[in-house]
Amino acid sequence: MIDYRKATVPVWTLATGDVQVPAVAGDKPMTAERLAELRGVLAVLADRPIATLEVHPLPEGIDRGRGMPLDAASPLAQHLSQLITQSAQGSSTAARATASGENLYRMVVPAKFAAQLGQGIVRPMTVRGADGKLYTALVNSTTKRIAGHVTFEPVGKAAAAGAAGGAGATVGVAAAGSAALTVAAPLVLMAVAVGVSANADRKRQQAIERITELLEQLHEQKLDDERRELDGCRYAIDKATAILLDQGKLGVSLGLDSAIHAISKALIDVRDRLARWQAALDKLPDDKPVEIGTLTEAFPGIDDHGGTFRTHLELADLAIALQRRVNVLQAVEHAQSDPGNLFENFTRALKADQQRLDELESGIAGVLVRLSALELARPNSKRPVLTTGEVDRLMRTAHRLHRLGDGVTVGGRPADVTIEILRDKDGSVVVFPALPAEV
Structure with a gap:
């Protein structure tokens, strides 16, 4: 240095x-x-x-x-x-x-x-x-x-x-x-434009790496198909980015419309899953410990190192990162169409498209914070003392729950x-x- x-x-x-x-x-x-x-x-x-x-x-x-x-x-x-x-x-x-x-x-x-x-x-x-x-x-x-x-x-x-x-x-x-x-x-x-696009692509790369690792443990074909379809969109986005940053015009042959359609479908899945997670948390009793069985019914695999829930989180990150890159492309195209009003057009277009993604990320962050604050109940058992395996699972799951809140940003000043x-x-x-x- x-x-x-x-x-x-x-x-x-x-x-x-x-x-x-x-x-x-x-x-x-x-x-x-x-x-x-x-x-x-x-x-x-x-x-x-x-x-x-x-x-x-x-x-x-x-x-x-x-x-x-x-x-x-x-x-x-x-x-x-x-x-x-x-x-x-x-x-x-x-x-x-x-x-x-x-x-x-x-x-x-x-x-x-x-x-x-x-x-x-x-x-x-x-x-x-x-x-x-x-x-x-x-x-x-x-x-x-x-x-x-x-x-x-x-x-x-x-x-x-x-x-x-x-x-x-x-x-x-x-x-x-x-x-x-x-x-x-x-x-x-x-x-x-380039810095924001690079930021979103870096997040995409991180999400792909984590999803790949999780799917190797999960062996879930449907989720693997979701990952492939989303990651396949980046080729069209990369080409469109290169053309726009050279002040060129986007054409249908790039396949950007198909990519946007795939990302839009993925975001609908994210919204639906988020709504289910929020509803499940709302049904949990207030100020009472929650049994692991009740939790895993609503959040499958949350007690495992991998698991469906964690894969859904990473797929949400991937879809949002790709949509942010698309939003930047659309904002740049809009701004370059009016050379006398570059930055104003860019920020106006970008801000309008970012709001729903920010709300989506904020909702997911809220779910993770609520989950990380849950207290787990001991398993129902006729035995007065828990087995070593039950104690280990309880402690392991509690630790993983609390870690869900690490690195989560809710609101905050710009x-x-x-x-x-x-x-x-x-x-x-x-x-x-x-x-x-x-x-």
Whole structure:
């Protein structure tokens, strides 16, 4: 991991439209804490989404496989290259930092605007019952903190040579009185779209891995068919993602309509199962221990390492992750159809589609929390003392129940969204999954 303790890191303040705010940024170097405060102030003062973009040295041993690669000809890579070129002409700090051509760019969207993208879309990715968090490339894997300390130097004014005026401008300066704000709606749109899509695909991969492991123990053909049909949708989604991120048009031949139909059917199954789980919990007596037999009747296999219930949970995760990727595709297509109103169209379309998925995830989280709080009753037996096997099963099941609540997020305040972009010397980029900035 690179030591950033004495580094000066350039930072751009990117607006997604013409906005006018007081000159709160200034042109002097600032600390990370000051930068975070600045993002919060700008989010309050501006009515259009504003993001910051930092450029860091490329960390050693970074795992490119967890990101989404785009070649140098892709719109995102081109917008980023243009920003770098224009900024380097007017800032010696930016010129020095980007001279090697290999850097890690860290875009942060303030919580106020990140909330418009859907509350559940960029939650931390965890494996149920385990510490499976995916930490960002700038976070030390041992201490879980940002590696070293850096000083940030604003580089907004360097983009003055770009085309100003209008949310559709590639790079330019925002309205008078805020020259440190760079208008870069397409850059922010593409970064958010790819980061969110990569996040959803990472969740899909995790869900597939867990489902495969569970089905190997369960030997349930019907559930295996569900998994195959859902995972098969990703090929059409991958192709559609590549085409849209190159600003192309989607066609029927991609098979996206069939994929959406399969995902929609799976989500209906998820809603039906969720309703049954909620009804079963409502029937349990209040403030009384529950027998294992009563619990397993409503939640088959909940007392096992695998089990039907746990597989249903993972299938729900898979269906939701795939639908989130589809929602991003539809939002990007909608935004690109109106180049003068990019980010507003994107957030509007995405927010509308995310609400029902957020509600679905919230309902599943509520079920898991309620289950984890249940108290188990001892088995009915004429014997005054339980057998060793009965005691073991009771303790094992209680432990597994309590673990269901691990890593579950119910509600909570929206966090800043972080998207990291690795740029190679040839101009190609790898966009890593969008994550809450606090991980």
